Amino acid sequence: xxxxxxxxxxxxxxxxxxxxxxxxxxxxxxxxxxxxxxxxxxxxxxxxxxxxxxxxxxxxxxxxxxxxxxxxxxxxxxxxxxxxxxxxxxxxxxxxxxxxxxxxxxxxxxxxxxxxxxxxxxxxxxxxxxxxxxxxxxxxxxxxxxxxxxxxxxxxxxxxxxxxxxxxxxxxxxxxxxxxxxxxxxxxxxxxxxxxxxxxxxxxxxxxxxxxxxxxxxxxxxxxxxxxxxxxxxxxxxxxxxxxxxxxxxxxxxxxxxxxxxxxxxxx
Amino acid sequence: xxxxxxxxxxxxxxxxxxxxxxxxxxxxxxxxxxxxxxxxxxxxxxxxxxxxxxxxxxxxxxxxxxxxxxxxxxxxxxxxxxxxxxxxxxxxxxxxxxxxxxxxxxxxxxxxxxxxxxxxxxxxxxxxxxxxxxxxxxxxxxxxxxxxxxxxxxxxxxxxxxxxxxxxxxxxxxxxxxxxxxxxxxxxxxxxxxxxxxxxxxxxxxxxxxxxxxxxxxxxxxxxxxxxxxxxxxxxxxxxxxxxxxxxxxxxxxxxxxxxxxxxxxxxxxxxxxxxxxxxxxxxxxxxxxxxxxxxxxxxxxxxxxxxxxxxxxxxxxxxxxx
Numbered sequence: 001x002x003x004x005x006x007x008x009x010x011x012x013x014x015x016x017x018x019x020x021x022x023x024x025x026x027x028x029x030x031x032x033x034x035x036x037x038x039x040x041x042x043x044x045x046x047x048x049x050x051x052x053x054x055x056x057x058x059x060x061x062x063x064x065x066x067x068x069x070x071x072x073x074x075x076x077x078x079x080x081x082x083x084x085x086x087x088x089x090x091x092x093x094x095x096x097x098x099x100x101x102x103x104x105x106x107x108x109x110x111x112x113x114x115x116x117x118x119x120x121x122x123x124x125x126x127x128x129x130x131x132x133x134x135x136x137x138x139x140x141x142x143x144x145x146x147x148x149x150x151x152x153x154x155x156x157x158x159x160x161x162x163x164x165x166x167x168x169x170x171x172x173x174x175x176x177x178x179x180x181x182x183x184x185x186x187x188x189x190x191x192x193x194x195x196x197x198x199x200x201x202x203x204x205x206x207x208x209x210x211x212x213x214x215x216x217x218x219x220x221x222x223x224x225x226x227x228x229x230x231x232x233x234x235x236x237x238x239x240x241x242x243x244x245x246x247x248x249x250x251x252x253x254x255x256x257x258x259x260x261x262x263x264x265x266x267x268x
Numbered sequence: 269x270x271x272x273x274x275x276x277x278x279x280x281x282x283x284x285x286x287x288x289x290x291x292x293x294x295x296x297x298x299x300x301x302x303x304x305x306x307x308x309x310x311x312x313x314x315x316x317x318x319x320x321x322x323x324x325x326x327x328x329x330x331x332x333x334x335x336x337x338x339x340x341x342x343x344x345x346x347x348x349x350x351x352x353x354x355x356x357x358x359x360x361x362x363x364x365x366x367x368x369x370x371x372x373x374x375x376x377x378x379x380x381x382x383x384x385x386x387x388x389x390x391x392x393x394x395x396x397x398x399x400x401x402x403x404x405x406x407x408x409x410x411x412x413x414x415x416x417x418x419x420x421x422x423x424x425x426x427x428x429x430x431x432x433x434x435x436x437x438x439x440x441x442x443x444x445x446x447x448x449x450x451x452x453x454x455x456x457x458x459x460x461x462x463x464x465x466x467x468x469x470x471x472x473x474x475x476x477x478x479x480x481x482x483x484x485x486x487x488x489x490x491x492x493x494x495x496x497x498x499x500x501x502x503x504x505x506x507x508x509x510x511x512x513x514x515x516x517x518x519x520x521x522x523x524x525x526x527x528x529x530x531x532x533x534x535x536x537x538x539x540x541x542x543x544x545x546x547x548x549x550x551x552x553x554x555x556x557x558x559x560x561x562x563x564x565x566x567x568x569x570x571x572x573x574x575x576x577x578x579x580x581x582x583x584x585x586x587x588x589x590x591x
Contacts, residue, residue, distance in 0.1 A: 003397070005391075005396040005397075005399075006396050006397045006398050006399075008391070009391070009392075009396065009398065009399060009402045010398070010402070012388070012391070012402075013402045013405050013406065016405075016406055016408075016409070016463075016466070017405060017408060019409075019417070019420050019421065019424060019463065020408060020409075020412075020420075022420060022423075022424055022431060023416070023420045026423060034429065035428065035429050036429070037428065037429060037434065038431075038434035038437070039429060039430075039431055039434055041431075078312065079312045079313050079316045080313065082309040082310070082312055082313075083309060083310050083312065083313035085309055086305075086306045086307070086309035086310045087310075090302060090305060090306035090309060091302075091306065092303060092306035092307055092310055093303060095306075095310075098310065098313075098314075100582070101317065102317075103578075103582060104575065104578060104582075105317065105321050107520045107524075107574050107575065107578040108321075108325070108524075108571060108574070109523070109524030109526070109545060109567065109570050109571060109574055110524065110526060111524070111526055111545050111548045111549050111552075111567050111570070112324075112325070112328050112548075112564075112567040112568070112570065112571050113321075113324050113325075113328075114549075114552075114553075115324075115327075115328050115331060115548075115552050115560065115563060115564050115567055116323070116324025116325055116326070116327040116328040116331075117324050118552070118553075118560075119324075119327045119328075119331060119341070119560070120323065120324060120327055122341070122342065135320060138320070139320055139321065142313070142316060142320075146313060171305040171308075171309070175309070196411065199413065200412075200413035200414060200415070202413075202414060202415050202527045202531070203526055203527060203549075206553070207549075207552075207553050210553070218413060218415045221415050221416070221419060222415060222531065225419055225422070225531070232423050235419060235423075236419075236420070236423070239415075239416040239419055239420060242413055242415070242416055243412055243413065243416050246408070246411035246412050246413070247411075249411060250404060250407060250408065250411060254404050257404070257407055257411070
């Protein structure tokens with residue numbers, strides 16, 4: 001009976017992941033087989049042409065995405081970690097209101113933020129720049145980061161902080177030498193998600209970096225779809241490469257991913 | 269981690285508050301006021317929220333109330349137009365179809381995401397061999413960059429060379445012009461969006477199921493309840509709070525879906541899959557001559573809808589936390 005369930009589970013998972021399989025399959029298909037009907041269901045004569053195209057044309061885009069992702073992680077942690085410590089352990093008056101504002105902030109549609117940022121960035125001269133994109137992308141992660149870090153930091157035993165106080169540590173030292181090291185896992189989780197969202201962002205990139213010299217991989221793929229819709233193996237190969245961070249996240253932080261999916265449902 | 273355990277950890281932390289506070293003040297007599305410190309740590313996030321949330325939102329409202337041209341957009345001297353942009357948007361021929369598409373897209377997506385997510389959550393509720401691994405694999409669609417999912421679905425739904433039409437061909441259904449015909453383009457983006465949203469529903473509903481005590485099922489089994497009876501009389505009613513949260517959050521997130529639609533169809537052909545989100549984008553960024561005023565106005569209508577459901581969600585969640 002249990003094996004029957006495992007069997008059904010395998011079939012359901014295979015169905016669900018079929019598009020992912022198809023992406024990999026198409027990325028390995030030769031140009032000549034691309035328009036075959038019906039298409040090749042297995043990469044019978046696999047080719048790496050698509051991946052060669054990625055190496056030739058998409059590496060700069062991947063580099064920009066890497067920089068934008070890391071920048072977003074840094075900015076997010078600097079803003080969110082102290083705030084979470086305060087909300088979790090220092091009990092500021094009005095902290096509930098702040099959490100409420102953060103929850104609302106998560107619900108604002110991206111297009112609205114993009115238009116506001118566009119007007120501001122144009123006036124400030126940071127349109128089409130990497131720092132501008134980092135700032136915009138960080139808005140995807142900061143509310144989530146504060147809320148989820150607050151939840152994790154609330155679990156730090158007060159006795160631990162109390163002991164530090166007795167030893168004469170101030171709030172800043174307690175934060176740096178106790179709260180941050182103890183929260184290492186949650187900080188890593190938040191960093192992974194912030195990186196993933198910045199890496200995946202399309203709406204800010206396409207509005208705020210449309211004319212930029214340094215564009216992220218999402219715009220690389222988008223331009224690919226627009227320009228040469230014949231070479232789908234190259235497009236899908238780029239898509240496979242662009243999926244690597246998501247795959248790593250699932251392998252490295254599997255048990256935190258579920259918590260990330262429910263991020264919006266975090267209380268307060 | 270399940271929602272319920274997190275909630276419990278939270279609540280216990282809160283109820284033990286006063287005791288700990290007293291302890292802290294005792295050991296802390298010489299330092300500055302705790303409130304002062306607490307707010308010092310909050311300063312970065314408050315500055316951040318003001319500059320990078322409040323200010324763009326304010327600019328967006330301002331955009332919607334002025335009559336911008338490309339020149340005045342740069343110079344910033346556009347004349348005040350009051351609600352002229354909103355009147356223009358309401359009178360636009362795109363308004364009614366975009367509203368209808370937004371409603372259809374949101375409701376149909378949610379109905380399928382929720383039903384499939386719930387069925388999967390029930391399926392995974394009792395552990396079996398590999399169940400944890402398979403459940404993790406179900407998260408993949410949610411983790412992939414939207415441009416990856418959207419372009420993969422675009423190629424799968426290609427009229428001539430797509431795998432979907434190839435499979436449909438085997439069972440005798442003629443080629444469907446998924447992305448290029450006005451009858452099907454909205455359904456195409458809905459199908460892709462359902463796929464992306466299933467993991468979210470699965471995870472939330474699964475954690476809700478884990479919170480139902482097994483004793484309830486044992487009692488139902490003793491009373492001789494059949495499988496379907498157990499689902500409809502026990503699981504479904506007990507899951508209602510989590511279901512409400514899942515659906516309302518889904519509403520907020522689905523209303524603002526932009527990437528999938530724009531990448532797959534650009535809202536076309538001839539506006540057949542245009543929602544408020546893509547319409548707003550097209551007005552602001554999709555044409556050679558941008559119309560930021562009306563674009564911002566459409567965006568603000570969208571935010572009103574999203575926030576209405578968002579506040580309802582928070583209200584319901586708060587009420588649940590109290591009971």
